[in-house]
Amino acid sequence: MLFNPSRDQARRFFITSWQKHQQGLALADLEAIVIDVLIAHPEYHQYLSEEYIDRDWPPEHGDSNPFLHISLHLAIAEQLSIDQPAGVRQLYTQLHAQYGDAHKALHDMLECLGEMIWQAQRHNTAPDPNIYLNGLRARVKLSR
Template sequence: MFNPSQADVRRFFCSVYGKARIGAPLEAIETLAARWMDEHPEYAAEWSDLDAALTRMGEADPARTNAFLHLSMHLSISEQCSIDQPRGIRLAVEALAAQHNSLHLAHHAAMECLGRMLWESQRAGRPPDGEAYIACVLQHATHDGHKKSR
């Protein structure tokens, strides 16, 4: 199993950002990361400076979104959907994307569910509950839809 360190993740994203900006050839996962990076220009400064990114590792700032974690979650959800693991996540995210008329917004809502599932798993010391994760995503699709129709 691939288990990159926090520094590895930051190096990967900074490398992809640099390669994409100069039009260098990208591997498939790099292409996917670059597409999500294009959706988040507000984080460009963080991805463009590897030394600063490595220096800031471990710094928690509740007022700022961690650009590297955020992009990692986009990639995780993309991969989960591509292989439909946990089973049903692809349809759940598609339903949410249809509801929001945006895959990007659907990912952001799914991130809340993914983060909650991981936090609850770690807190309880048990494996992640994929069914609860999917139910949460579907609940967002249904709940958000009710808000829109009012």
């Protein structure tokens, strides 16, 4: 189910994972990763209920979609676990070291990943990992 979930399936997975956590139930590995992300984002806890399954957060209204944010965190967790695209783990390590803050480093990565996705959508092309990696490299260089 989670290899290519629909928007609703992904959102329900996050909500169910949060409910299991709150009830003290055993979590599967991916659920535990989701919980780590959610614990780092208490501002999203209010959205972890069925009433938000269909809600949109249009960027033109200045809204940040909590479910998209969680999903990007999960994508980065997987990238780091397998070092794909190649070199992403080293760039994360450098960002983490320069900030002294893992979450700040992850949010830089989120911005670069989002830019890559936006470029692909804008140009109707496949995502280009070089856009992502170059964005990360620039952030590492900027703060040196």
